[in-house]
Amino acid sequence: xxxxxxxxxxxxxxxxxxxxxxxxxxxxxxxxxxxxxxxxxxxxxxxxxxxxxxxxxxxxxxxxxxxxxxxxxxxxxxxxxxxxxxxxxxxxxxxxxxxxxxxxxxxxxxxxxxxxxxxxxxxxxxxxxxxxxxxxxxxxxxxxxxxxxxxxxxxxxxxxxxxxxxxxxxxxxxxxxxxxxxxxxxxxxxxxxxxxxxxxxxxxxxxxxxxxxxxxxxxxxxxxxx
Ligand SMILES: O=C(O)CCC(=O)C(=O)O
Numbered sequence: 001x002x003x004x005x006x007x008x009x010x011x012x013x014x015x016x017x018x019x020x021x022x023x024x025x026x027x028x029x030x031x032x033x034x035x036x037x038x039x040x041x042x043x044x045x046x047x048x049x050x051x052x053x054x055x056x057x058x059x060x061x062x063x064x065x066x067x068x069x070x071x072x073x074x075x076x077x078x079x080x081x082x083x084x085x086x087x088x089x090x091x092x093x094x095x096x097x098x099x100x101x102x103x104x105x106x107x108x109x110x111x112x113x114x115x116x117x118x119x120x121x122x123x124x125x126x127x128x129x130x131x132x133x134x135x136x137x138x139x140x141x142x143x144x145x146x147x148x149x150x151x152x153x154x155x156x157x158x159x160x161x162x163x164x165x166x167x168x169x170x171x172x173x174x175x176x177x178x179x180x181x182x183x184x185x186x187x188x189x190x191x192x193x194x195x196x197x198x199x200x201x202x203x204x205x206x207x208x209x210x211x212x213x214x215x216x217x218x219x220x221x222x223x224x225x226x
Contacts (some may be wrong), residue, residue: 013166015181016182022175033202045061048078067135096110099177099179115219120207132187148203148208158181169193172198172201
């Protein structure tokens with residue numbers, strides 16, 4: 001993306017790269033419009049219920065496959081039973097370009113076909129605790145995009161939820177990719193920084209985060225096993 005303007009790439013850990021300002025304002029606006037659409041249906045955005053009775057403070061809607069703790073399904077059985085929206089080809093393309101730019105390697109996007117995205121909306125109070133993304137059967141990288149308010153993003157290690165970790169700020173338009181040796185690193189969003197977003201993105205307040213992933217699950221309608 002933005003092939004004419006080289007972006008700084010900050011390697012936070014092997015395989016984990018932060019690319020500040022990766023999305024243009026126009027792309028952010030288009031993503032906000034798309035996410036607003038998905039937030040209304042076919043499965044409405046919701047606070048995910050946890051198995052022990054808790055409720056996540058972040059609100060989430062999924063496309064491609066629906067995630068609920070701790071599995072992916074095509075239908076949102078913990079919401080309204082509807083099949084989630086299709087994962088669009090343009091987003092596959094965006095994910096591929098994200099890998100090329102993050103890893104500064106023209107071949108890095110080859111064969112990368114994300115088939116789910118968790119779209120998270122954080123209000124000023126929302127947070128996400130230390131966790132690993134490990135419900136996917138594929139170890140392909142996770143591509144994460146931020147729009148709206150900045151956050152403190154905690155990126156840890158693959159062994160424990162505790163230190164060592166790095167706290168960094170993810171701002172509107174930033175890309176963060178974690179793959180390879182960092183694919184199963186614990187990570188968290190301890191804090192949103194309210195009022196830091198640009199309303200020109202279409203988001204007046206709060207933070208939108210999109211994480212694209214490869215589930216590694218077979219589409220029951222397809223005869224192709226990934
Ligand atoms: O909001 C973020 O930057 C991270 C989201 C995340 O960790 C997740 O959806 O699993």
